[in-house]
Amino acid sequence: MLPATNNMPIVKYPRAAEPLWHEWDRKAQKCGLRHTVYAVNGDQYTGEWLDNLKHGKGTQVWKCTGAVYSGDWKFGKRDGYGSYSIPDPVTKEYKKVYTGWWKNDQKCRLLTSHLCAALQGYGVTFYAGGKHYEGEWSGGLRSGWGRMYYRDGSIYEGQWLENEPNGQGMLRLPNENRYEGGWKGGKKHGPGKFFYLDKGQLFEGIWAADIPKCGILIDFGRDEAPAPTQYPIPKIELADPDGVLAEAQAMFDDSQN
Numbered sequence: 574m575l576p577a578t579n580n581m582p583i584v585k586y587p588r589a590a591e592p593l594w595h596e597w598d599r600k601a602q603k604c605g606l607r608h609t610v611y612a613v614n615g616d617q618y619t620g621e622w623l624d625n626l627k628h629g630k631g632t633q634v635w636k637c638t639g640a641v642y643s644g645d646w647k648f649g650k651r652d653g654y655g656s657y658s659i660p661d662p663v664t665k666e667y668k669k670v671y672t673g674w675w676k677n678d679q680k681c682r683l684l685t686s687h688l689c690a691a692l693q694g695y696g697v698t699f700y701a702g703g704k705h706y707e708g709e710w711s712g713g714l715r716s717g718w719g720r721m722y723y724r725d726g727s728i729y730e731g732q733w734l735e736n737e738p739n740g741q742g743m744l745r746l747p748n749e750n751r752y753e754g755g756w757k758g759g760k761k762h763g764p765g766k767f768f769y770l771d772k773g774q775l776f777e778g779i780w781a782a783d784i785p786k787c788g789i790l791i792d793f794g795r796d797e798a799p800a801p802t803q804y805p806i807p808k809i810e811l812a813d814p815d816g817v818l819a820e821a822q823a824m825f826d827d828s829q830n
Contacts, residue, residue, distance in 0.1 A: 620646070641667065650678040671698040679713040708733065731756065754780070761785075773798030774806070787824075 606629075609619040620631020626649035627633070633642045644655015656672040671680055673696020680696055697707040698715075708719020715721075715737075720730040731742020737759035738744075744761075745751040754765020760783040767776045767785070773795030778788015795801045 623648070644675070651675040652677060669697075669699055671696055673697055673710070680710045757782075768793065770794065771798060771800050773801045 606621050609617050611617050615636030616634065617636070618627055618631055618633045620627065621629025623629070627646040628648055629646060630644070631646050634640075639660040641658045642651060642655055643658075644651065645653025647653065652675055654673070655675055656669055658667040658669045660667055673680065680698070695708065696710050697705060699705045703724045704722055706715055706719055706721045708715065709717025711717060714735045715733040716735060717733060718731070719733050720728065721738075722728055726747035727744060729738055729742055729744045731738060732740030734740065738756040739758065740756060741754070742756050743751055743753045749770050750768060751770070752761060752765055752767045754761065755763025757763065761780040762782060763780060765778070765780050769775065773792055774790060775793035776785065776788055776790045779786050790806060792805050795805065
């Protein structure tokens, strides 16, 4: 006797075809490491993505300027450590303009507590004419402690505020003469000392807007100076030189205001 068989027909329903745009949309979504992606304006980016935003390590090239940024990205903006370079208009060779820390697409001084001790927002920027700055930044501006190397060989080291020397700092000139003291808005301001090492003299006094207003000039290292004055500075004959100086300093010194 033959076993019973189920002769019921099997019905197969055709799978609905997925619209082509679904596949195209999946391919257009950028996440993870991708090859170079070109924008409509000609800019190009090579690197990592997250939810269609530049995120991770990557390099951006701007077509209109030729500028290149290579470094860290976060949700579509430069954030972390990276370098920014531009092509020389004559030689077309790339020159680094800034290397350091970025926050929210700007050069910055990071203030996050767990990173501050390690990073300090330190960055180096190169300018036209051969000068460059290395130090701290805030909001894309030189702010905090930093050092500027100028084209003529002068070096300023000290405090900065919004791209200007501000606070306490030292300016050393190419001939080794130097100023140590207060600054305000990029100019010598407040109590300070100017060492004329080439002549063997020292001026200590009060400055206002880059102009020495009052102080005392004395011989300082005159015997070792390469070009000393012909005669030493004579002794002051005022009855109360300290009192006169103190009164003048009180008149001009607004460094505590």
